[in-house]
Amino acid sequence: MAKVDVRCPFCEQKKPVKKHGYGKSGHQRYRCQACKRTFQLDYAYRACQPGMKAQLVDLAMNNAGIRDTARALHISINAVVRTLKNSHLGMSPRCHWITCKFN
Numbered sequence: 001m002a003k004v005d006v007r008c009p010f011c012e013q014k015k016p017v018k019k020h021g022y023g024k025s026g027h028q029r030y031r032c033q034a035c036k037r038t039f040q041l042d043y044a045y046r047a048c049q050p051g052m053k054a055q056l057v058d059l060a061m062n063n064a065g066i067r068d069t070a071r072a073l074h075i076s077i078n079a080v081v082r083t084l085k086n087s088h089l090g091m092s093p094r095c096h097w098i099t100c101k102f103n
Helices: 052-061 068-074 077-090
Strands: 019-021 028-034 038-040
Touching: 052 068, 052 077, 068 077
Parallel strands: none
Antiparallel strands: 019 028, 028 038
């Protein structure tokens, strides 16, 4: 039996991670006992993969359109809009105009 070393992607803890059932796609879910968040190691949906949000915001800041961004990252247009609307928390106030266009 192979043993997988699971580390929480949110708080980087290794020890208190426990199995927490299965996701809709059948992948094993895990729950971190330290930060109480759940996660999967493999995501079937590309927009949920780690690092996708940073790539999406980077393309938006470099004046790529919504359709161009969706095509380049192989995700849906709705996922691009949803991520841009929710990503204004980490942006500076002068970049807030990106999310204001979609409200």
